[in-house]
Amino acid sequence: MRDSKVIAERLLEWYDRHGRVLPWRVPPGGGAADPYRVWLSEIMLQQTTVAAVKSYFERFTGLWPTVDDLAAAEDAHVMAEWAGLGYYARARNLLACARIVSKAGGFPRTREALQALPGIGPYTSAAIAAIAYDQPETVVDGNVERVVARLHAVETPLPAAKPELVALAQKLTPQARPGDYAQAMMDLGATICAPRNPACGICPLIDECDAHRLGIAATLPRKAPKTAKPNRSGIVWVARQGDGLLLEERPAKGLLGGMLAFPSAGWDGRDLPPPGQADWREIGEVRHVFTHFNLSLQVMLGELTGPAQRGHLVPLRQIDRDGLPGLMRKVWDVAHAEIVA
DNA sequence: CAACCGTGGGG
DNA sequence: TCCCCAAGGTT
The missing domain is CATH 3.90.79.10 (Nucleoside Triphosphate Pyrophosphohydrolase)
Incomplete structure (x- = not known):
């Protein structure tokens, strides 16, 4: 219990100094995040790199500044603007979701209600609840899986290890600043606790990391072997x-x-x-x-x-x-x- | 639950 | 060139 507190504190301290500046992110002290922009960015970021998303996010928010604007857009226009980003079911679900939310007068605030919307699953619902509504939901994406697997030296291969990693991540989630904490975990995973060459030497959590202590950080998380592409x-x-x-x-x-x-x-x-x-x-x-x-x-x-x-x-x-x-x-x-x- | 669903960049 | 993988969701 005391361990999780130390981890959250060190992570947030690191985030305040080294967190990335991103178009959809509200800088510290910049006020509340716009749920529409949080949602839009999270959908675009599903299985997609930050670098690839940036220009699309700017274009979408320029064309459609609010969820009502997006809801009123024509399908073909939205699909054409999404072209090149991949996973086109996201764009179809994006429009369907925008129209439901617009008709309802806004985004729901609970994780459960968010997850009932098209294109919003366990990860995205938690991310919106935490980042836009400041709720202490546990956000588990690929970054968090990697960070947690290393902190606790989980050697079970993914995807079998997922439930275990989620449980461990929940124990780490603080009550204070849940949105910043979620983004801090992802920033750490993206910049320091990287898949291939983790920069353990400059990691704020080096003293709490079991995998580093065991010298196996770079080998985690383990993954089930992939089948060849036909x-x-x-x-x-x-x-x-x-x-x-x-x-x-x-x-x-x-x-x-x-x-x-x-x-x-x-x-x-x-x-x-x-x-x-x-x-x-x-x-x-x-x-x-x-x-x-x-x-x-x-x-x-x-x-x-x-x-x-x-x-x-x-x-x-x-x-x-x-x-x-x-x-x-x-x-x-x-x-x-x-x-x- | 395993298969399906894009694309571009980096090692 | 090849392989990995990136803020997953749906069926």
Whole structure:
């Protein structure tokens, strides 16, 4: 019990001096955090690096300063702005959540009610409750798992170790400054207690760390071995007609769900024919790595000789590369180079 | 509960 | 080049 108090105190003291300055973070003494900005940043940060999120967060808050603004936005606009960030279910859930919250007149304040909203799970609900509402909820993300596993030298591999790590993290959570404490744990994990080369020499918790004492800090947390990624392949068609290219909206669920894309087949469980009649010729190949498989796509280019079977034509100058998911940006780059040439 | 779901950067 | 992984959630 006294141990946890020392840890929280040292961590907060370190955070006050070395905490990161981030666009969604209220500096010490800057007043209460805006729940909308906390929520938005937490959704964007799910499995995504701080560096990647920054520009997206600035753009979203510029376009939609409040949850009511976001709730009123058009689906396609939000999806296009999210393009490139990945995990597109987050964007769909983001809009669904914004509309529920806007209609309700604001975000709920309890962790339980927050977690009932789409896209908000155990981590995010605790983070919002702690950071925006100053409630002593225990926030457990990948950083906290690592810090706690090291502090207590937990050698059980993840994900089996998760319940144990959550229980240990709960015992460490202080009643005072829960939001700062949560962010301090994550900052420590991101900057000092790093996955590969932990900077134990400058860690404020070095005296409390069992793993460091045992000389095994860098090896924790242990993780179950991963299975190899299979290779998949398929075809993507860039269909021209007049000065336009054929684009389609992907099915709402599944890979790149709800995103704008060139018609494709053979790699995502759909085995569709070409989107129209044309003298197709291969102009290149695109490789892409998804979470659970590697992909190689043959890029076909052709001038439609009849009506398009699916999708809609978009004038070349009107196609927004930034509004496409990463995979389709690669396809666009190959096709655009060929068309311009 | 294990599989599914993106992308870019770093060692 | 390859592997790891980053403020996870949903089904």
